[in-house]
């Protein structure tokens with residue numbers, strides 16, 4: 231028996247005697263010492279090549295540049311040789327079982343493979359895109375969507391999702407804004423934790439759980455000009471106060487992995503950034519999972535000019551704290567020599583292998599490498615009636631009512647005739663949005679179908695496409711206008727195609743693409759009541775529409791149940807309650823435009839030319855962060871602060887009375903913002919620190935209390951400490967980031983010395 235086999239025998243013995251239970255709790259994990267021993271004995275049993283194999287990930291599709299197996303036979307040979315630790319994009323219980331069988335039966339070390347996939351907003355049941363999920367301000371519903379997605383994907387043999395994307399996006403031109411929770415650090419952190427909890431459940435070893443991967447670490451959303459993959463140059467303070475907290479929240483919720491981002495920050499690409507991958511992540515946050523690169527991003531260190539060769543790229547990446555190389559092949563090809571030559575230490579290599587094996591243990595793969603998957607289980611788990619109902623529920627909660635002049639909405643179901651117009655009205659492909667995964671778009675409910683099944687039998691529903699999403703042909707506009715003329719009300723469904731946002735989906739213009747604005751203007755000219763329904767991954771600049779069209783619904787990309795959810799809102803079966811997770815600018819010229827900006831020395835003052843503003847536009851957005859209307863109205867009164875003098879370990883308790891002053895029951899997301907009046911460094915004009923949703927019948931009132939631990943007011947001070955500084959704070963409670971009742975409180979403690 232070789233030493234390696236003896237090692238594996240010992241492991242089997244340990245497992246028999248001490249069956250392992252990989253418990254994941256929302257809090258941080260502490261290592262079971264038996265797992266630690268088992269991992270050590272596996273590492274001791276592996277050859278250098280087998281160790282490196284654990285750090286190598288290729289895609290299931292063979293012959294994909296830049297590296298990796300060119301044929302299926304080559305792929306299987308690499309698995310047999312123990313040179314692949316993980317595969318991405320292999321889907322289906324039969325496919326994953328077969329490759330896993332090769333790994334655990336035909337390879338010498340018998341270490342199970344880890345199957346990863348981008349399960350971003352659903353697997354077969356597609357939920358709204360994450361940006362829309364954030365617009366619900368409902369972390370429980372978002373968590374539920376992640377739980378369902380995890381169960382579906384896990385039943386198809388997937389172990390690990392490359393989600394949640396927790397990048398803060400302050401630039402709406404960046405296409406990947408669609409994949410995250412928008413511009414705000416607090417909302418983004420709440421949603422990050424909710425998605426991690428949903429994917430991972432309470433026990434990662436449960437076969438219905440997926441291991442999460444918080445990505446893209448870090449500051450990927452701060453790409454210059456909003457252009458994907460572009461350079462980032464931000465201060466350490468901004469990095470820590472704005473971009474890192476959602477990652478920290480994901481780590482604290484137990485996320486098993488992080489993905490390093492494509493970008494550099496101030497000259498250092500994330501894949502070789504020891505400060506990010508080791509000092510902050512491991513030393514400060516005590517993260518004990520592993521870091522995977524992004525697609526070929528280790529190899530791209532050469533393009534960055536950070537490495538002169540694949541060997542240098544591999545060396546710099548693993549030494550910085552990168553554990554797994556997604557598809558570049560640089561680890562596979564170069565680490566053997568680098569380790570033999572001593573340019574990468576064995577302890578660095580072993581530590582990376584240990585982290586990967588640790589997560590394989592926590593997933594229960596050493597106990598059951600197949601995690602009980604079967605085609606039968608898969609069939610039973612996907613697209614269940616209750617999952618589809620959850621998808622519809624999340625979708626209607628995500629819809630934001632931007633405008634409703636003259637109460638055009640909701641429409642009566644028994645109107646004589648409704649015209650449903652626009653390139654997205656009967657479209658089945660785009661409502662699922664970017665990164666929809668292996669969904670079947672035949673299952674999408676279109677808006678036209680949603681409307682047809684909601685209206686009374688006597689209502690005539692006309693349809694006209696009008697124009698394409700992004701083309702130049704205006705020939706269909708005349709027919710659309712003629713349909714509008716015959717109707718009592720028009721639903722105009724416009725926006726982007728799904729590939730216009732998401733990865734590499736950055737846009738320099740955020741106007742309605744193609745000739746859609748011509749269509750909107752022509753239909754508006756009929757004088758009929760028009761409801762503009764937007765489908766989009768980027769926030770759109772719709773200044774003309776906002777001043778001319780009486781009713782506007784922001785519906786993002788809502789997934790499989792888009793049409794049903796939109797009909798629920800249009801006809802008043804559901805009273806909209808979504809709130810914007812992003813600022814909507816008037817024009818791209820205002821970008822970057824986000825609510826928690828600094829005051830400057832010369833805040834905008836229209837009466838004073840020499841203040842910070844544009845000559846040709848107001849500095850304010852078209853719609854502020856947190857904004858969203860309802861079919862009812864709410865009054866805010868009686869702001870009260872329980873104790874206005876607090877210490878740094880106390881909790882602020884602020885309350886308001888919210889009254890439903892309209893005629894329908896509804897839910898309102900009550901938002902609390904804080905402004906730190908003065909600090910050792912400048913502070914934002916407002917920062918979201920808490921929110922609560924209250925449901926109210928017409929005429930009803932409720933006192934809503936929001937608690938904010940004073941510790942959450944900490945920031946990176948002048949001397950780079952994470953601290954709360956004593957002083958006076960303003961607090962605002964209201965319906966969005968631009969309004970609200972105002973109060974003050976003070977925090978006492980030792981004043982910083984500067």
Ligand code: BGC
Pocket residue numbers: 318348392445524525733
């Ligand atoms: C994306 C990642 C994704 C990976 C694997 C990359 O291009 O940036 O977000 O997880 O591909 O599909």
